[in-house]
Amino acid sequence: MSIAPPNESVVEDRLAAAPPPGRTVVELMRDRATGPDADRPLFTALGAAGEPMACLTAAGLDARARAVADALLRTGRPGDRVIVPPMPGLDFHVAFFGCLYAGMVAVPVADAAGPVAAAIARDCRAGAVLVPDAAGPGPVPIVPRIAVRETVRASRDRRGAPVAAGPLAPALLHYAARPGRRARGGVAVGHGALVAGQAAVRDRCDIEPGTTVVSWLPLWHGTGLATALVLPLVSGAAAVTLEPAVFVRDPRVWLRAIEAEEDVFAAAPDIAYELCVRRVPVADRMRIDLSTWRVAAVGAGGGRPVRARTLHRFADAFRPGFFREEVFAAGYGTGGGALGVTLARPLYPTVAGHYDRAALARGRAVPVPRAGRGGVELVGRGTPLPGVGVRVLDPVSRRAVPERVVGEIWVDAQGGAVSRTGDLGFFDGGELFVTG
Template identity: 55%
Template sequence: MHRTLASSAPSPTRPPRLQLPCPATLVEALLRRASGRGAARPLFTALGAEGQRLEQLTAVELLGRVRATAAALGEVGTAGDRILVPALPGTDFAVAFLACLYAGRIAVPVPPLRPAARRRPADCADRLGAIRRDCRPVAALVASARDALPGEEGAGLAWIPVARAPGHPDLLPDPAALDPRAVALLQYTSGSTSEPRGVIVGHAGLMANQQAVRDRCEVDSATTVVSWLPFFHDMGLCTGVVLPLVSGAAAVTMEPSAFVRDPLVWLRAIEAEEDVFAAAPDFAYELCVRRIGPAERGRVDLSTWRVAVNGAEPVRARTLRAFADAFRPSFFRPEVFSPGYGLAECTLGVTLGRPLYEAPVRRYDRDALARGTAVPAASLDTAVELVGCGPPLPGVRIEVVNPATRRVLPEGAVGEIWVDAPGNCQGYWDREAESARTFGARPAGSAEGGPYVRTGDLGCLDGGELFVTGRLKDVLVVGGENYFPQDVEAVAGAAHEAFAHQRAAAWPLEEDGPGVAVVVETAERDPEVLARAVRAAGVAVARALPAPVSVFAVARHLVPRTTSGKTRRRDCADDLRAGRLPLLAQWSSLPPRPAGPSERRRSV
């Protein structure tokens, strides 16, 4: 069933927004901003760890620094060459990213070159090395010359400091900077199910996607975007840099570490503005509930928060409820939440809830979902609670397709989500065969629309809303029916207080025999409590899933995740099998395996 929805009507609390001609590229948007009426108004404001203002740039100042940095890039390579843009502090990332585009180069956002202590340097080096091998960049932009990587790590790259002052006022943008058909950036996927791949994002797709978000959420010059999201991730890049330029809004940003250290800094920054758009993954709202106490909640005013996007990982109804309940004294309204769904292959957004309309939460029958149909649950014991991620953004068409037959499924049926949108990207860098499979899909027996992006995600359409049920590659097949790992993880986490609000990973025990494995993080260390917890989780999962169950408790931060916070279930399975996960406790409904000859000799 085809679902092409028009932009929602303006909300009753805001007057209709004046429709202005849309710039064709982000550089054109910057040029317009720097020559318009708001040219002297702060565009980007960077906050420190305590929420103090570190730096501010108007559009005119930003353009001056962009031109100076683009002039330095002009000395290296040619148009179309790739440039690494690490997540730089303050306003440096925005300058570096836009300078790449201004110079006609292809920006490649990457994590910080020197990671924080909590992140494993080897993991970051491996990821950076994989990206360099894939796209062969000629240079990297850094905050200062001393930030260049030494030795072999830095060999083969020109290290260019971001300009600290305006320069080259007469420098014109490279023709590619004003060509909507040109490539703007490579957005490397976070690698939840595979090695990172460079998604080719064109200027036209980037603009179309964020213009659709702008129109759905009525973001304009009266709005301030407040973000702590990492710039090397698609949601952080679009929210913190692209959307403000496309919409005329201002942006207030801070380092991700500032939010993790004290989530209240984010909320205080929201409180300081008049009309706020802010986006974050589900875990961020949960962290606010756990880390900000009742007394602090009573001293923060969130009444100016108009759009609170929840996306980038599964949206949980319990998180929406918990945050709304916890911050009711802060004047937060539940209808401010706008759950969304998107992926790098479509630039970012695909669906998004309408602001000031409460997100629908539906309880579907677990067994019916396993058979591929979304029907209301008869009781809470058999229910899976799913949050509607909104209708498609303006201009976006979604089909739910049987992944085996490629036939379009009716509303209420669960299948793979396919997307036809102006923001669909051009493919994966230097991977033609894989690009054709993912970006060139067409439903069987239908010539309408397309080509589509195959998302690899499963879901259904219900009343015009998209409900996401899980990843196709992560599905647990039990007795010929499909179960979703996040549901199993939720059941395990809810079974005992030692596992409450903790990360979990579930997958089929294909190599070790029939059944399902669940690894749950915990801060608990009492062996007796842990023994009860793993047993409670195992019993709860076994009641919900007709299969043998094995549950393993591990310390916090040991379940692998991607750079955007998604659980890497395959890597977790590999770590468990290889003995790389130190176990605190375990329980299994599987019968013990007979000991092999070597194991019997060790037990003698």
């Protein structure tokens, strides 16, 4: 990679000169709600046994989002931050789009009433918190609470037009905090970047209106939100979601939800595929038909691993159910996973390489014949998505390093923003490998 290292003035120039991205999440939602598919099921939520428990068409979601937006605008103004905790069924979907319809910034949190949520609410100076009903907990008592269900029921005749927000306006503020962990500074993700990122995933994976996104990923996390809420809008697809706890308790619910659809995109981290191997009995594996699973995305940001061993184990375990290893597509993202950076092309063999472990510790990726005896197998995370520049730089000098030299991963995302990820990796043959 022979790109000049970024510096502060270069970053500022790029931000000023970059053309604004095209569409906003609200515009896509409105197009879907007023188009020919307005009355087609858009989002479906499954219960603990995989049974449908809630379903919303685009038109129905549009109406509910308008009601929530009206309530938010009676307590605040566009640009305010709004806490959005986990909610059952499709309440989170309504709350999230309600925030965006009001021109406000959604701040998803992992726990409605824990200390992390309270710290996030104070840090971002939240103007409101959305809860499913009036009895639901909230993170900060002094922040106005708006009950989604009551608001929708009581506001059928008060639904104004969505507030216009530009593509560069922030859509969500992501905090890298989980239950029991300390919140760190939030990362703003703009409308245009969110849309462009998922449009790139759509094009890389050929996701179409006949595709169904099946996801158990938590919606408070960037990957789950982008995959289950935004990707369907940019592709015309539908989405089926289930609670993360349902997947952890019984991964078969997720796999059977995939089996029930005709053309499926489903994403999960490495550990989820390993959990399927451990938790699904051998006798059940051949009873679940996974031939409809066309794209099995795997991986995330934060230096989290994608292990070749996991992919091989899953493919071997579920081959009796017609799962094909070539549908795996390893990827890498930033912004809590809301922004895709690299992604392998599905239906091609997974790129993996064996490298000398000791050399990697010294910052060099030296190929070896195979893993073992000092070698380690790494899975390639694909090539950069359209509109995204990826560089590997020396973290001290900020100069580009050659291929097979480990450095810090820097990303030029949609909209011209340049960010350093803090993750280490290297390029080999144009493929990005993440080492930690």
